Amino acid sequence: MDADGGNPDWQRGVLTTCALAVLARGSAHGYAVAQQLQSAGIGPVKGGALYPVLNRLEQDGVLTSAWQEGAGGPGRKVFTLTGAGHARLEALRRGWQPFAAAVADLLAPDTSPAAAAAGGRRADGSTP
Amino acid sequence: MSAPVQQRWPSPEDERWGDRLRVRLAVEHGVPAPVAEEAAEEARLACRESGRPAEELFGPADEHAAEVARERVPVERRAAVDLDGGSPRDRWTLCLLGAGWGGSLGGVLLLVTQGWTTPVTPAALAVLAATAAGWTGAAWGVLERRDGRLERGWAWAAAGAAGVVAGAAAADALRDRPALGELPVPLVLLASAALVVAGLKLPQRPAALDARAATGDPGEWFERLAGVLRGRFHLTRGDVRDRVEEARGYWRDSGSAHPRDEFGAPEVHALRLVEGSDEPRRRRSRMKAWFYGALTLYWGTTVVDTALGEGFGGELLWRAAAVALTASLLVGAWRGSRASAPAAGS
Numbered sequence: 001m002d003a004d005g006g007n008p009d010w011q012r013g014v015l016t017t018c019a020l021a022v023l024a025r026g027s028a029h030g031y032a033v034a035q036q037l038q039s040a041g042i043g044p045v046k047g048g049a050l051y052p053v054l055n056r057l058e059q060d061g062v063l064t065s066a067w068q069e070g071a072g073g074p075g076r077k078v079f080t081l082t083g084a085g086h087a088r089l090e091a092l093r094r095g096w097q098p099f100a101a102a103v104a105d106l107l108a109p110d111t112s113p114a115a116a117a118a119g120g121r122r123a124d125g126s127t128p
Numbered sequence: 129m130s131a132p133v134q135q136r137w138p139s140p141e142d143e144r145w146g147d148r149l150r151v152r153l154a155v156e157h158g159v160p161a162p163v164a165e166e167a168a169e170e171a172r173l174a175c176r177e178s179g180r181p182a183e184e185l186f187g188p189a190d191e192h193a194a195e196v197a198r199e200r201v202p203v204e205r206r207a208a209v210d211l212d213g214g215s216p217r218d219r220w221t222l223c224l225l226g227a228g229w230g231g232s233l234g235g236v237l238l239l240v241t242q243g244w245t246t247p248v249t250p251a252a253l254a255v256l257a258a259t260a261a262g263w264t265g266a267a268w269g270v271l272e273r274r275d276g277r278l279e280r281g282w283a284w285a286a287a288g289a290a291g292v293v294a295g296a297a298a299a300d301a302l303r304d305r306p307a308l309g310e311l312p313v314p315l316v317l318l319a320s321a322a323l324v325v326a327g328l329k330l331p332q333r334p335a336a337l338d339a340r341a342a343t344g345d346p347g348e349w350f351e352r353l354a355g356v357l358r359g360r361f362h363l364t365r366g367d368v369r370d371r372v373e374e375a376r377g378y379w380r381d382s383g384s385a386h387p388r389d390e391f392g393a394p395e396v397h398a399l400r401l402v403e404g405s406d407e408p409r410r411r412r413s414r415m416k417a418w419f420y421g422a423l424t425l426y427w428g429t430t431v432v433d434t435a436l437g438e439g440f441g442g443e444l445l446w447r448a449a450a451v452a453l454t455a456s457l458l459v460g461a462w463r464g465s466r467a468s469a470p471a472a473g474s
Contacts, residue, residue: 029377029378029381030374030377030378030381031377031378031381031382034378034382046390046391046392047375047378047379047382047390047391048390048391048392048396048397048400050378051371051374051375051378051391051397051400051401052400052401052403055371055401056404056405059405067373075373075377076377076381077370077373077374077377
C-alpha cells in the first residue's frame with residue numbers, strides 16, 4: 001500500500017473515472033489534473049500514466065483539447081469534458097456506489113461461525 | 129500417437145482458436161514461445177474446466193493475444209521493438225535471409241531459363257551488386273526508421289538507391305564484356321540454402337531500450353519520443369508535435385529534473401500513448417498498400433509493354449504472375465488498413 005494515496009493497481013483502475021470527475025469541475029491542463037488528483041488523495045500521478053488516459057478519452061470523443069499560449073514557456077494543452085463525457089461520467093457515478101459496496105462487502109472481515117472455524121485451523125488441518 | 133485426453137482441446141473450434149492464439153502471440157507480438165504455450169495451456173484448461181468454448185471465455189483469439197502480450201511481456205521489452213517485433217539488432221539476420229531467399233528464387237529462375245550452368249558476365253555481377261545494395265539499404269533503412277531513427281533510415285535508403293544507380297550504370301558500361309566463366313546453378317542454390325540456414329541460426333541479442341535517450345539531456349529525450357512516434361507508430365507530423373509538446377509542457381509544470389522522472393523511457397511513453405489503438409497498424413497497412421500499388425502499376429505497365437512488343441509468351445507469363453502477386457499483396461494491405469485490429473504495441 002502506498003502511503004500517498006493507495007495501491008497502484010487501484011489508482012490505475014480508477015484513473016479514467018477520476019480524471020473525468022476532475023474535468024467535470026472545469027477545463028484543465030494535464031498537470032492541473034494531476035495536482036487535483038493528488039490533493040483529492042488519489043495519489044501522485046505521473047505524466048506517463050495520465051497522458052495515455054487523457055489522449056484515449058480524447059480519441060473516444062469524451063474530451064476535447066485546445067492549446068493555450070504559455071507565459072514565456074511552452075503552450076499548455078487544456079482538456080474539456082464534452083457532452084458525451086458528461087454522459088459517461090454520469091453513468092460511472094450511477095455504477096460506482098453498487099460497485100464500491102460490493103467490494104466493501106467482499107473486503108469486510110467474515111465473522112460467520114464457519115469462517116471463524118476455518119480461521120482457527122491451519123491449511124494442514126492443525127490448530128494454532 | 130495421439131495426445132492424451134487431458135491435453136486435448138475440447139473441440140476442433142477451440143483447437144483452432146488455440147492455434148491462432150499461439151501464432152498471433154509469436155508472429156505479431158513477438159512473445160517468447162514458453163509464454164505463448166503457457167497462455168494457450170491456461171486457456172485450454174479453462175475450457176475443459178468450465179465446459180465453455182474458448183471464444184466465449186476469452187473473446188476472439190487476436191484480442192486475447194494482444195491482452196496476453198500486454199500483461200505478460202514487460203513493457204520495456206515491448207517498447208524496444210517495432211510493430212512486427214523487429215529492431216536494428218535483426219539487421220544481419222535480415223541480410224542473410226534476404227540474400228538466401230533472393231538467391232534461391234534467382235537460382236530457380238536460372239535453372240528454368242539457363243539450365244545447369246550460367247555464364248558469369250561482369251554486367252551480371254554489377255546487377256547482383258546493385259540488387260544487394262538496394263536490398264540492404266531498403267531493409268536497414270526500414271529497421272532504423274521503425275526504431276525511431278528517421279535520419280539514419282533515410283541515409284540507408286539513400287545509400288541503397290545510390291548503390292542501385294551505380295550498379296545499373298556499371299552494368300550498362302560492362303554489357304559488352306565477355307563472360308568470365310561458367311557457374312553451376314546448383315552451387316547458387318546450395319549457397320542460398322546455406323545463407324537461409326545461417327540467417328535462421330544466427331544468435332539474436334534481445335532488443336533493448338536506448339539508454340542514451342533516457343539518461344542524456346531532456347532535448348534528446350523529446351527527440352527520441354518524436355522519432356519513435358513517427359517512425360515506429362506512424363503518427364502524423366501534427367500528432368507527433370502535439371504529443372511532444374504536451375509532454376514538454378507537463379514536464380516544465382511539474383518541475384522535475386528530467387522528463388524520464390515523469391514519463392519513464394521515451395520508447396515506453398510512446399508505446400503507452402498508442403497502446404489499445406489500432407491506428408498505427410492501419411497507417412502501416414496504408415503505407416504498404418501504396419508501396420504494393422506502385423509495384424503493381426510498374427509490373428502492369430511492363431505486361432502491357434511486353435504484350436504489345438513481343439506478343440504472348442513466357443516473358444509475358446512471368447510478368448503477369450508478378451502483377452498477380454503484387455496485386456494480392458495490395459489487396460491484403462488495403463484490407464488491413466481498413467480493419468480494426470487489436471494492438472499491443474509489440
